[in-house]
Amino acid sequence: MDDDFRLMCAPLQGLTDSAFRRFHTSLAGEGVEYFTPFLRVEHGDVRRRDVSELAVSHRDGVNLTPQVIFRSADEFTMLVDTVIAAGYDKVDMNMGCPFPPQVKKGRGAGILMRPDVLAEVAERVESYSGRVSFLVKMRLGIDCADSWRGVVELLNAMPLDHVAIHPRTASQQYAGEIYYGEFESLAGELRHPVIFNGEVRTPGDIERLRERYPFIAGVMAGRGLLSRPTLFAEYRSGQEFDAESRRRAALDLHRRLVDEYASTLCGDTQVLSHLVAWREYLVDYIDRKLLKQMYKAKTLEAYRQALNRAM
Ligand SMILES: Cc1cc2nc3c(=O)[nH]c(=O)nc-3n(C[C@H](O)[C@H](O)[C@H](O)COP(=O)(O)O)c2cc1C
Structure with a gap:
């Protein structure tokens, strides 16, 4: 445009x-x-x-x-x-x-x-x-x-x-x-x-x-x-992207944020609490059960595993 x-x-x-x-x-x-x-x-x-x-x-x-x-x-x-x-x-x-x-x-x-x-x-x-x-x-x-x-x-x-x-x-x-x-x-x-x-x-x-x-x-x-x-x-x-392209872009952005916070914040607890605010913006892309798993994760590794499954 x-x-x-x-x-x-x-x-x-x-x-x-x-x-x-x-x-x-x-x-x-x-x-x-x-x-x-x-x-x-x-x-x-x-x-x-x-x-x-x-x-x-x-x-x-x-x-x-x-x-x-x-x-x-x-x-x-x-x-x-x-x-x-x-x-x-x-x-x-x-x-x-x-x-x-x-x-x-x-x-x-x-x-x-x-x-x-x-x-x-x-x-x-x-x-x-x-x-x-x-x-x-x-x-x-x-x-x-x-x-x-x-x-x-x-x-x-x-x-x-x-x-x-x-x-x-x-x-x-x-x-x-x-x-x-x-x-x-x-x-x-x-x-x-x-x-x-x-x-x-x-x-x-x-x-x-x-x-x-x-x-x-x-x-x-x-x-x-x-x-x-x-x-x-x-x-x-001038054109809407298809649902799959939108999903991939949103989850890829989220993955990059997770990597960034993992390397700049101190410890899993800090990273996970920083990610809480993102939950409501992922609901369109991640199955409800999987999203629940991500946000119940006690370790960053568990969060990442659930996110990888969503991708
Ligand atoms: C969690 C949250 C934090 C916000 N922080 C700010 C802020 O720091 N400065 C500001 O001007 N507006 C802030 N806003 C308001 C947004 O910039 C925006 O004006 C509002 O969400 C309405 O726009 P939207 O419907 O596109 O979200 C915040 C909104 C939310 C939900």
Whole structure:
């Protein structure tokens, strides 16, 4: 597909790490845009693990934008300076995280209700002008789907590359009605390019979104892309891959992740607990009994044996 419609892999904490991004790039081909799960300040400092992940992806040459989550302009600056020091010139601002502990502290979707903080952050954004480009990933509100109205002018005043919108409230977490009407209203008020994020699972979903919203600059897929890692490659090729090719690609990606974690994490228990989050994304490809065996495995060897049988 030779148009400039943008295809983005949503950040998922604990899943779309540097290893996933490297292996997925080789599967999806050039042009897919990746975002790190949010970098955060903990006990007054940026988490070291997040910083080393940035360095790995920089070496791998992945098209990556680091994401930051912040409760104040000072946290924001600390995180952006860390991102710059790691060699990046793009920053994704998280205004959508729904986890109550973060939201309560005013981070993620919490920032939608704190225009005073956002105004200070906007000044900091200005101070990085010419050095860093910024973008936003947001929800519509915390409890109400029209809370975005309180921040849209501030967003319009900032020089943003784009705004990715997941048209749900934070209280909905990751399920329930998508507020298409509010999405349209917000997109209509924004002067920035808009990316649609939410429940994009098949190439047909992307086509339908483009037909319905010809103004969108791209789509971002999270869970749909983890369940169907070939999604963007299929969309680009203009044709769905057959079930066997999709299965092989998904399981091969999983096998590569297992090998990577086995060589970088410490001991079977750590590796196996890291793999737990993947279970729900394998259900389409692995027979239920075998999947149960994999996730009951006490050793990495037993996990691998079950995975090999599935392949
Ligand atoms: C386990 C999990 C972790 C997530 N971590 C992040 C994150 O670090 N930053 C972020 O902006 N969104 C995060 N999200 C939200 C996704 O990026 C995405 O917006 C959401 O899943 C909706 O898109 P989807 O329907 O394509 O999955 C996370 C979602 C899940 C399920």
